[in-house]
Amino acid sequence: MNTAAATTRELKIESNQKDETSNSTGQFSYSEILRITNNFERAVGKGGFGTVYHGYLGDTEVAVKMLSQSSVHGYKEFQAEAKTLMRTHHKNLTSLVGYCNEGTNLGLIFEYMGNGNLEKILSERNPNFLSWEERLRIALDTAQAKGDIKNIVDPRLQEDYGMNSLWKVVELAMACVSPASTERPNMSHVVMELNQCLKMEMARKNDRVETESEDVVKVVGHECKSWIEGPRAR
Numbered sequence: 001m002n003t004a005a006a007t008t009r010e011l012k013i014e015s016n017q018k019d020e021t022s023n024s025t026g027q028f029s030y031s032e033i034l035r036i037t038n039n040f041e042r043a044v045g046k047g048g049f050g051t052v053y054h055g056y057l058g059d060t061e062v063a064v065k066m067l068s069q070s071s072v073h074g075y076k077e078f079q080a081e082a083k084t085l086m087r088t089h090h091k092n093l094t095s096l097v098g099y100c101n102e103g104t105n106l107g108l109i110f111e112y113m114g115n116g117n118l119e120k121i122l123s124e125r126n127p128n129f130l131s132w133e134e135r136l137r138i139a140l141d142t143a144q145a146k147g148d149i150k151n152i153v154d155p156r157l158q159e160d161y162g163m164n165s166l167w168k169v170v171e172l173a174m175a176c177v178s179p180a181s182t183e184r185p186n187m188s189h190v191v192m193e194l195n196q197c198l199k200m201e202m203a204r205k206n207d208r209v210e211t212e213s214e215d216v217v218k219v220v221g222h223e224c225k226s227w228i229e230g231p232r233a234r
């Protein structure tokens, strides 16, 4: 991809956060990027787009991702990432603070994540840093923020079930494994939720008899009762 040629196109994104050092659209000049990063003094990482630098926007710590000429991704992907981030706001996703689009200098400015690289946090060197429940919850939250559960669901399930009922089951399952027993739903709530899921599926497929499915829920409910209500009873 010819990055220089591509830079003649406009990067039309709007910033979700204004700062006194930027204009109203969150666009920063290259000289402002130099000031923010203190002339790219401290690199904090390297990704497919290029190097990421630490910086300060006023008193706020930021990470500045610069598109390098030798980037394995190109301008289009860089623009796509910017556009996605402008639309996506979630506590588990870094916020885009602004951007630079000046000549061949393309950069994105993010809020700074002080805890470092997620890959390292999830690696075997830090086996106890995040529990599996925390990891699953982050994966779910992130998928939810992007409105896309498909990336984290076994593809074999996706053919048989609707995304709405899948979400419901996943959220219910997460509630059922809450560490505190008081946060777990009681059995009647579980049965009610599962019933709704089945009704959603029946409405979707329109090929099952409602009473049969309610019977299934009763059997499942009976078998799960002691398992789920056990901790509450103790």
Ligand SMILES: Nc1ncnc2c1ncn2[C@@H]1O[C@H](COP(=O)(O)OP(=O)(O)OP(=O)(O)O)[C@@H](O)[C@H]1O
Pocket (backbone or CB within 6 Å): 044, 045, 046, 047, 048, 049, 050, 052, 062, 063, 065, 094, 110, 111, 112, 113, 114, 116, 117, 118
């Ligand atoms: N907002 C941030 N705050 C702190 N460090 C960051 C931030 N964004 C990136 N980094 C650091 O820079 C590294 C590279 O990040 P980057 O997002 O460019 O690459 P990636 O997501 O690993 O890969 P790709 O660019 O292919 O998507 C990260 O591993 C992390 O160490």
